[in-house]
Amino acid sequence: MNERYSIDRASFPGPVLVTGAGGCIGSWVLALLVRAGVPACALDLSEDKRRPRLLIAESDLEKIAWRTGDISESETVVQVFETVRPCAVIHLAALQVPFCKADPVAGAKVNVVGTVNVFEAARRLGIARIAYASSIAAYGAMDDGHGAMHTLYGAYKYCDEQIAKVYSEDWKVASVGIRPGVVYGVGRDQGLTSKTTFAILAAAAGRPYEVPFSGGVSWLYAGEVASAFIHAVSRERKGAPVFDMNGVYAPVEEGLRILRQLAPSAAITSSGQPLAFPMHLPDEPLRAQLGDYGNMPLAEGIRETYEAFQSLIRRGLVSMPE
Numbered sequence: 001m002n003e004r005y006s007i008d009r010a011s012f013p014g015p016v017l018v019t020g021a022g023g024c025i026g027s028w029v030l031a032l033l034v035r036a037g038v039p040a041c042a043l044d045l046s047e048d049k050r051r052p053r054l055l056i057a058e059s060d061l062e063k064i065a066w067r068t069g070d071i072s073e074s075e076t077v078v079q080v081f082e083t084v085r086p087c088a089v090i091h092l093a094a095l096q097v098p099f100c101k102a103d104p105v106a107g108a109k110v111n112v113v114g115t116v117n118v119f120e121a122a123r124r125l126g127i128a129r130i131a132y133a134s135s136i137a138a139y140g141a142m143d144d145g146h147g148a149m150h151t152l153y154g155a156y157k158y159c160d161e162q163i164a165k166v167y168s169e170d171w172k173v174a175s176v177g178i179r180p181g182v183v184y185g186v187g188r189d190q191g192l193t194s195k196t197t198f199a200i201l202a203a204a205a206g207r208p209y210e211v212p213f214s215g216g217v218s219w220l221y222a223g224e225v226a227s228a229f230i231h232a233v234s235r236e237r238k239g240a241p242v243f244d245m246n247g248v249y250a251p252v253e254e255g256l257r258i259l260r261q262l263a264p265s266a267a268i269t270s271s272g273q274p275l276a277f278p279m280h281l282p283d284e285p286l287r288a289q290l291g292d293y294g295n296m297p298l299a300e301g302i303r304e305t306y307e308a309f310q311s312l313i314r315r316g317l318v319s320m321p322e
Ligand SMILES: NC(=O)c1ccc[n+]([C@@H]2O[C@H](COP(=O)([O-])OP(=O)(O)OC[C@H]3O[C@@H](n4cnc5c(N)ncnc54)[C@H](O)[C@@H]3O)[C@@H](O)[C@H]2O)c1
Pocket: 019, 020, 021, 022, 023, 024, 025, 026, 043, 044, 045, 046, 069, 070, 071, 072, 091, 092, 093, 094, 095, 096, 110, 133, 134, 135, 136, 179, 180, 181, 182, 183, 184, 188, 189, 190, 191, 193
């Protein structure tokens, strides 16, 4: 796993705090950190380590300090920062598109107030390395001609980018924002765009599945995006730049064709309209800023995910939901 992503232990003089660490990307960030020998501290709402367990051996999981707390509560966040004294923060805690739609107030608390809490705690403690997750859904809030769907989630993420800019300008709290596209891989089990991963899981489970969208999507491997977040905090940065992160651009149908080579009898199809988010954005500006954070070709990423799901299903750790 780590050969592909070259994470240098020596770049981290203290622990890396990962918010939303029990989520998909957070679990991959923890897995890469622990394998590189970088001390990690997880912060999440609950102690549910279901996703990290899919990627990290129990003996390694024990090395990760795990704190439970709500990112939207400022006192909790300050207290965690003061106790952990991280050298860097990777802020991923958020509610995804369907959850923001179902409960807009909760979405604003977690996705906006939570981000203010992280920046405020970093300002107070003088933490100089922060990376946070925005999203391609932020394009919906920009009305910049991409024709992206308007969502509250995207509005909150765009707001986060503006918060980061103000913290940089007013208080010199620097950060890197990353707007991931459609992340796929082990651990991706919720959110509007999780259906490409469900297709791979269904094939591994020998079950039929229909991806409810078609056409071009970004295929961004979860390990690759986790590596980019870690590289973003591997040294101090300037300002508050925000970068798109697309991975491989390919139609859903191309991914399903690769999948059928692995599982010829799999009844996996796609239908419906293409997703109304920009899906073909360049990764070059992010690569120019971060250097080589590794890259995962589509066929290899799908094969790795398919084989990992087969093994996890055999071990009873993952199943295809009814
Ligand atoms: N997965 C994608 O394709 C994708 C694409 C673009 C952006 N992002 C962003 O990347 C980040 C990580 O995405 P993911 O796929 O790992 O998400 P996820 O939904 O798998 O995980 C989110 C984690 O945040 C935690 N969380 C939620 N509310 C919290 C709170 N109040 N306090 C503390 N923790 C809380 C959840 O318990 C969960 O473990 C998010 O900010 C997401 O918006 C993801």
